[in-house]
Amino acid sequence: MELATGRRIVEGRVPLLRRQLRRIWKYKLLYVLLLPAFVWVFIFDYLPLYGIGIAFTDYNVIKGFSGSEWVGLKYFQVLFESGMFRHAFKNTLLISLYKMLSGFLCPILLALALNEIRIVWFKKTLQTAVYLPRFVSWVVYGGIITLLLSPETGVINKIIEFFGGKPVYLLADPAYFRTILVITDAMKEMGWAAIIYIAAIAGLNPEVYEAAIMDGATRFQRILNVTLPGITGTIVVIFILRVGYIMSAGLDQVINLYNPMVFDVGDILDTYIFRVGIEQFNLSLAAAADVIKSVIGLAMVLLANHFAERINDSGIF
Secondary structure (H helix, E strand, C coil), X not given: CHHHHHHHHHHHHHHHHHHHHHHHHHCHHXXXXXXXXXXXXXXXXXXXXXXXXXXHEECCCCCHHHHCEECCCHHHHHHHCCHHHHHHHHHHHHHHHHHHHHHHHHHHHHHHHHHCCCXXXXXXXXXXXXXXXXXXXXXXXXXXXXXXXXXXXXXXXHHHHHCCCCCCCHHHCHHHXXXXXXXXXXXXXXXXXHHHHHHHHHCCCHHHHHHHHXXXXXXXXXXXXXXHHHCHHHHHHHHHHHHCCCCCCCHHHHHHHCCHXXXXXXXXXXXXXXXXXXXXXXXXXXHHHHHHHHHHHHHHHHHHHHHHHHHHCCCCC
């Protein structure tokens, strides 16, 4: 009886496999287009997982993985006993939460605003303007921000002086530094992040909007009752994906903007790993810190996906 049951299961899987193979062959050109992305992810995301072993060994470059002494959780214990690590962990969590909130809401609001613009040339010009910062490196973008916030020549301080205030070196003031990180990150990324929401809005059924107009719905009511519910699935997926980066506060941005004056509020796990791994060449300690980051990110994605499925059955896996 068990043999018969097993045979039925196998026979049931064969047609499913055939359907999947036929579907792959049918859309073979699309899969070919995806192939470079798969290769990229495999090389730069999956192959490096082999290096996780560095976190559990007293790694020596000359001896390699196999020759280095196995030390277990030694470096994880060192991290949890380190005040510098705990401080960087706290800063990372705070900055990431602020960025996640702004980086999640701003693209949605921008997409909704762009969708309401009816002057085509102005809409396209504005879209291009908000996309452009995404293609500028943080080295250049950080230099622009530094000039804008400079106490001598910065536009912000000129405005403060115009209203009778005194110039402030904003990038060297711990009270403003985190706010500057959050705002500049949102300004740089929200145009690019809004693309997927704009695409989702464009795919909504126009007849629903026409029905809402016939029922006398105002523009705000159409946004609230038609547009937002229509892109809820997209919003949930993007939120789940963003949660996975909760322990990544932005190495490129921080390392180009922070200075010793704001070290206490600006030092994050990424800069800590860079300092320990590259400057001090303690690769095992840096790898252990990165493993902690990755485990927390994975746990947050699984947790967010679980709650999304429980609430409205719209998880990503």
